[in-house]
Amino acid sequence: MKTTNKFLALALLAVAMVFVSCSKDDDSAQKGADNFSHDIIGMWEGVEMTGDEANGNAKARIAYYADGTYIHYRKLADVWFPRLDDACEYNIEGNKLTSRWKPEMAENYSSEWWNIDAINDGVMKWSAIRERKDGSQYTATFTWKKVDDVLTSEQIQAKLSGTWTYDKIQNITLLKGEVVKSDIPSFVPQATYTFTNDGKYSFYLPDPDDPTKQRINTYTYILKGDVLCLVTETLWDDGVKRDERSVKGKFLIHAISDDQIILIACAEMPLIGSDTALMIEYLKRVE
Numbered sequence: 001m002k003t004t005n006k007f008l009a010l011a012l013l014a015v016a017m018v019f020v021s022c023s024k025d026d027d028s029a030q031k032g033a034d035n036f037s038h039d040i041i042g043m044w045e046g047v048e049m050t051g052d053e054a055n056g057n058a059k060a061r062i063a064y065y066a067d068g069t070y071i072h073y074r075k076l077a078d079v080w081f082p083r084l085d086d087a088c089e090y091n092i093e094g095n096k097l098t099s100r101w102k103p104e105m106a107e108n109y110s111s112e113w114w115n116i117d118a119i120n121d122g123v124m125k126w127s128a129i130r131e132r133k134d135g136s137q138y139t140a141t142f143t144w145k146k147v148d149d150v151l152t153s154e155q156i157q158a159k160l161s162g163t164w165t166y167d168k169i170q171n172i173t174l175l176k177g178e179v180v181k182s183d184i185p186s187f188v189p190q191a192t193y194t195f196t197n198d199g200k201y202s203f204y205l206p207d208p209d210d211p212t213k214q215r216i217n218t219y220t221y222i223l224k225g226d227v228l229c230l231v232t233e234t235l236w237d238d239g240v241k242r243d244e245r246s247v248k249g250k251f252l253i254h255a256i257s258d259d260q261i262i263l264i265a266c267a268e269m270p271l272i273g274s275d276t277a278l279m280i281e282y283l284k285r286v287e
Contacts, residue, residue, distance in 0.1 A: 032033045037092045039119040043225070044144040051140030061147065063225050064090065070099070071227055076278055077172045077179040081252045082227050082265050092116070097126070114142065122146035124141060151226040151253060159256050160223075163194045164283040167260070173277040192286060195221070201230065226253050227264070259285045 033107040046060045061073035069089050073080040085101040092098075101109040114126035126142040173180045175203050191205040201219035225275070230249040252264040265279040 034115050036095060036097075036119060040092070040097075040116070040124070041066055043123060043147040043150050045147045046142065047145050048143045049141065050134065051138055052128075053140065062144075063150075069224075071225060072101070077181070078174070079254065079264060079278065079280075081254075081278060082250060084250060114148045120230065151256065153223040155224060156223055156228075156253050156256055157197065159258060160261075161197050163192055163286040164261060165190075165192045165286050167282040167284040169282070170280040171277055174282065193283065227251070228253055233264065254280070 041064050043063045059075055061075075063071045063073070065071075067092065068089055070090050072083045072085060072088060074083060075081075085103055088099070088101045090097060090099045096113055096118045097116050098111060098113045101108055102109045112123060114128045117125040117127050119125075122145060124144040126144075128140050129137055131141050133139050169184050171182050171184055173182070191203060194202045194204070199220050199222070201221045203219065213267075219230045221231075228251045230251070249265075254262040254264050256262070261283040263281040263283065265281070
């Protein structure tokens, strides 16, 4: 009887060890999922894409943030600029990455998913099973590399405060695959911009109906990485609210120093006879 009890105790101990072993494996799997959520934070540049939709789609950058949002960038004339998609959000469950966004001027949201196969040594690899219109399937892959030489919100905020005015404005136009750069006159040469550290941004220019008055646009702004998002309300300096509107603008801060800011209007602006164009605004500090 004692021998039987001894074997029974050993059997129960073996079962317990199996359960403990499984529990440890589950913890490791969960830890891996947590690592993906942590390691994905930052700026990534597409290196290679395979599959039916691979043509040119690897030329992209994506910046992932810890709050579950991301910014998608495209490239034109060596300039990476953010797309104007709204509500760009992502979620990671296990190794599944789901992205959701609302294209500019669209009513409905779009979404897609990828499996994160690995994030190691600054390289991230994705894969996904996609289906063609005829019902057949194929495997798509996407490889990304980590990009570290980008401006951060902290670096920009440290130099942004103060008053700035136009130095020059430049157009970059893509004409049948050829990049053309041209300087254009400032629309508002006497305008000045004042940024403060509390998220406020004011825009001053003469009142076209009464030059003795100034038109004052008071903005709030949000910095996310190197992207400046603006919301504006139009006022006049006599305190009377003549016009009220909510305008969201998105600008890339391409470069910033103690005496210059280079802003890029983040929009693809098709022109007659051209594929797309960007507007670059050079601002200089007003002492």
